[in-house]
Amino acid sequence: MKIKVILFGHPNVGKSVIFNKLTKLTAIVSNYPGTTVEIYEGTLEYCGHQIVVVDAPGAYSLIPRNEAETIARKILFDENYKIIVHVVDATSLKRHLHLTLELHELPFPVVLSVNQVDKEERLGIKINKEKLEELLGIPVVFTVATEGKGLEELLKTIITIAEKLDNKYLVRKTSTEKYLSRIEKYISPKLSSKNKIFSKAIAYFTVFNDKEYSHLRKNIPPAINLEEIANKIVTNRIKVVEDIYREAVQEGEEFFKVSLVDSLLVHPVKGLIITTSITLAIVWLTLAVIHEIAHRIPSMIYYSIYKKIVWEQLNKILPENIVKYVLIGDNPGVYSSMGLLTTGIFFVFFMILPCLIVLYFVLGVLEDSGILPRLIVPFDCPLRRLGMCGEAILPIVAGTGCSIVGVFSTRILKTKKSKFIASVVQWIGVPCMAEQVMIWFVLGSHGPAYVLLLYIILLLVTILVGFFLNTVIKGVEEPLVVELPPWRKPLLENVLAKTFLRVKEFLLRGTPLILAGILFVNILYYTGAINALAEFTSPIFSGLFNLPKDTVVAIIVGILRKDVAVGVLKSVAPQLSPLQMLTAITITTLCFPCIGTLVVSLKEVGAKQTLLMIGLMIIVTVITGGILGLVSSIKP
The missing domain is CATH 3.40.50.300 (P-loop containing nucleotide triphosphate hydrolases)
Known part of the structure; x- marks a missing residue:
C-alpha cells in the first residue's frame, strides 16, 4: 500500500x-x-x-x-x-x-x-x-x-x-460543528466536485473571510451574521484549548522562568546590539573558513590537477574555432578564458560549491541550535522600515559569502515586496566574500579609512534605496510571528542531511543557469561586443565619473565576476587617485551583479522584476558615481 x-x-x-x-x-x-x-x-x-x-x-x-x-x-x-x-x-x-x-x-x-x-x-x-x-x-x-x-x-x-480508513480517528465531531453546519448548507452547492469533501473546512474559511473563498459569502443570507459567528468560534476554540490543556498538562515552576539570554536577545535595543555583534562574528568567521578551506584548497586542486588535465590537453587537441573558444577559451587564465570547461567548471565546482557547503553547514548549525530565530527578532524593527521583515537578515548575511546564495535565500521571505527589496539589497549593497577580499587588497592599499568609507557609502545607499522602495511599493509586511525554539545541541547527522539537500538543489538548478550566463558573456567577448560597449560608454565614465577610459572594461568585466573587476582595476591603479579608486570600486559594487546572480535573479523574482532592478541599479549607480566623481574632481 x-x-x-x-x-x-x-x-x-x-x-x-x-x-x-x-x-x-x-x-x-x-x-x-x-x-x-x-x-x-x-x-x-x-x-x-x-x-x-x-x-x-x-x-x-x-x-x-x-x-x-x-x-x-x-x-x-x-x-x-x-x-x-x-x-x-x-x-x-x-x-x-x-x-x-x-x-x-x-x-x-x-x-x-x-x-x-x-x-x-x-x-x-x-x-x-x-x-x-x-x-x-x-x-x-x-x-x-x-x-x-x-x-x-x-x-x-x-x-x-x-x-483502517473507517477508524474512530477519521470522523470527528468538532466544537465548531453547530456554527459551520449552517454555512456549509449554503456554500456546498457552489463547490466543485473535487472540493465538496472539504465543504466543512471551506465553510470555516468563508466565515473568516479568507481571500480565496470570500466570494462564497454572497451565497449566505444577510440574516446570518458571519462576524458574530467568527467571534463565537474564536471564543469557543480558546475555551476548548484551555480546557484540554488544563486537563492534560501540568506545569512546574521552571516552565515560567524566562531565560536571561532570551530576554536580552529579543530586547529592541540590547538585542540589536548583541545580535549585530553575533551576526558580524558569524559572518567574518565563516568568511575566514571559506577563504582558507572553501576557496584556497579548491583553487590549488584546480590549478595543480584539473587545469593540467583539461585545459592543456584540450588546447592541444581542439582546432582553433568557436567550439574551442566556447569550451576552454583562448586564454589559460581561469577568469579570463570564460570557457565552459574552464571558467564554468571553476566557478561552480571549485569556488561556489565549496562556499555553499560551508555556508549551508553554518546555517544548519544556527537553525538546529535555536540561534537563527533569535537573530530575526531584534532586526525586525529596523528592516521593516526598509520594507523587509526581520527574516531578511538571513539572505543578507548569506550574501556576504556569495551573492548567488543570498538571492537564493530570499525565497524564505514571505511576501513579494520583501523578496524584491532583499534582492535589490543583494545587488547593490552586499559585496560577496571574493569581492571583499579584493577590495581590501586594492582599495586597502590606500589605507583602511577608504575601505571603511566604501562600506559607509554602501550602507547609506542601501538605507536610502530601502526607504524609497518601501514608500513606492504597495503592500504591508505581516507582523513578525516567530516561535523561539528551546536551545539545543545541533546533531551532525541532521545538519549534514540538510546541507546535502540544499547543495543538491543548487547543483540541479543553479549550475545550468550559471553555465548559460558564462556562455552568454563568452559570446559577447567572441563577437567583440564588450569592446564596442566600452568605447560607447567611455565618454560617460570620463565626463560624469571622472574616471579614465581604461576603467570601463574593468567595470564591464564585473558582469562576469565582481572580484575580477576589482582586480583588473589594480592594473590601472597608477592612473587613479585614492578618491578615483574609491569611485571606481563603488561603481563596480553598485553596478550589474555577476552573471550568476543575474541569472538566478531572473528565476527567483522573474524577468519583469529583474528588469526593474536593473533600471533602479543604473539610476543608483549614476547618481552615486556622479557625486563621487564630482568630489574626486575637486582640486585641493
Missing part, C-alpha cells in the same frame, strides 16, 4: 528533523508551481508499505497570512487521501493546539506528534498522553526527533490508520 503523509505544523518545531530521520537522503526538493516556496518530499519502505512523506512549509494557521502558509494549505487540498502528522513542540503545546483544532475541520486523519518531550522534565512539564488522546480524539505520539525516539511508534500509528 502507498501511504501519503503530510508533516504539518509551526516553523521550528522539528518537522525537518523528523522528515530527514524518516526519509534519509531520498528527498526531492521542488518549488510549488508558480512560487519559490520549497517543498520537500521523500519515501521510505516500512512493513511492506511505501510511505511518501511531504514536509509542508511552516504554518501557524490554515487561514494564510503569507505565501508559505498559502502553499502549506494548498498541499493539503491538492493531494488525494493522506494522513496529517501535526508536529508540535512539547514545551509550548497550548499555542499549537489551536492549529490542531483547525486541522480537525479537514476530512483526513490527524496524528499529533508531540516532539521534544525530553525537554518536559527539565521545564517541569507533564503531559498526560492518554488524556490528550481522549480529549482531542486523535492518536498522540511522543517523539524526540533529534534522537529518533518515538519515530517507530509514529510509523506504526500511520500504518494502523491507513489500514
